[in-house]
Amino acid sequence: MSFSTDQFRLDGKVAIVTGAGGRGNSIGRAYAMGLANAGAAVVVADINAEGAQRVADEILAAGGKAIAVAVDITSKDSTLAMAQRATEAFGGIDILVNNAALMAELGSLPAAEIPLDEWNRIFNVNLTGALLCSQAVIPAMRARGGGRIVNQVSGGAFPAVSIYGISKLALTGLTTTLARQLGRENIAVNAIAPGNVTSDAGKLLTPDDSPFIKFLEMNVAMRVRGAPDELVGTLLLLCSQAGAWITGQVIHVDGGWVLRP
Numbered sequence: 152m153s154f155s156t157d158q159f160r161l162d163g164k165v166a167i168v169t170g171a172g173g174r175g176n177s178i179g180r181a182y183a184m185g186l187a188n189a190g191a192a193v194v195v196a197d198i199n200a201e202g203a204q205r206v207a208d209e210i211l212a213a214g215g216k217a218i219a220v221a222v223d224i225t226s227k228d229s230t231l232a233m234a235q236r237a238t239e240a241f242g243g244i245d246i247l248v249n250n251a252a253l254m255a256e257l258g259s260l261p262a263a264e265i266p267l268d269e270w271n272r273i274f275n276v277n278l279t280g281a282l283l284c285s286q287a288v289i290p291a292m293r294a295r296g297g298g299r300i301v302n303q304v305s306g307g308a309f310p311a312v313s314i315y316g317i318s319k320l321a322l323t324g325l326t327t328t329l330a331r332q333l334g335r336e337n338i339a340v341n342a343i344a345p346g347n348v349t350s351d352a353g354k355l356l357t358p359d360d361s362p363f364i365k366f367l368e369m370n371v372a373m374r375v376r377g378a379p380d381e382l383v384g385t386l387l388l389l390c391s392q393a394g395a396w397i398t399g400q401v402i403h404v405d406g407g408w409v410l411r412p
């Protein structure tokens with residue numbers, strides 16, 4: 152069969168996006184709307200239940216399929232309940248986007264001084280949270296004969312020069328490990344590494360006049376900042392038949408910030 156752009160469609164698929172309901176303009180919201188637009192039924196999952204409901208309502212208003220689920224990804228019970236809700240509502244799970252993370256709320260504590268509690272708090276969400284969500288959905292993916300997991304990492308992990316960066320580099324390790332271990336079961340696991348994105352959190356963390364933006368202006372090949380919607384095409388590739396032979400990869404969507412051979 153020759154290629155058709157229909158291979159990007161996700162009709163009949165069920166997708167969970169974590170961290171899709173927190174701030175107004177977030178990457179998770181763009182991902183949830185994009186997946187719904189491609190035909191998937193979307194579980195909008197966030198620790199912020201009200202925000203998740205708002206995004207689910209937006210999808211429904213646009214004619215898509217969605218439910219909101221309150222989840223704390225650091226709790227095994229909570230992630231299992233999220234997977235169960237998804238299966239009850241839509242009959243299975245095909246796609247998990249591990250997007251929830253702590254980022255804008257983190258200080259810039261140096262590794263030499265960071266208290267162990269703070270270190271654990273960051274890793275519990277940014278790394279263990281993605282593991283727990285993956286463990287919760289993998290049985291449902293196996294039952295469907297395969298699935299896709301996309302982990303949201305960051306250009307800030309290449310190289311890691313902050314605790315946040317270490318957490319995203321570790322999540323990259325989880326990506327390649329799960330990819331190797333689940334590939335024969337037709338479960339593909341990839342990562343998206345965004346550059347500086349104009350989500351509400353991104354603008355809060357790095358305002359236009361911040362030193363980091365000046366640094367990027369000297370180093371990024373194209374535009375320094377992208378909009379959340381500019382990540383969606385890559386997500387659809389990784390979640391659809393069009394990207395069926397891609398696993399264990401980190402796709403940088405960053406205007407040419409992290410240049411890799």
Ligand SMILES: NC(=O)c1ccc[n+]([C@@H]2O[C@H](COP(=O)([O-])OP(=O)(O)OC[C@H]3O[C@@H](n4cnc5c(N)ncnc54)[C@H](O)[C@@H]3O)[C@@H](O)[C@H]2O)c1
Nearest residue numbers: 170173177178198223224250251252305347348350352353
């Ligand atoms: N904005 C950027 O410039 C940028 C760049 C690179 C990577 N990222 C990554 O993209 C993702 C989304 O970023 P964003 O800018 O939309 O930020 P955001 O803060 O709007 O999104 C993070 C979401 O995670 C949720 N969350 C936090 N802890 C949770 C928990 N324990 N359980 C469930 N949900 C929880 C928050 O409520 C929030 O909705 C994050 O993984 C972030 O690290 C962002």
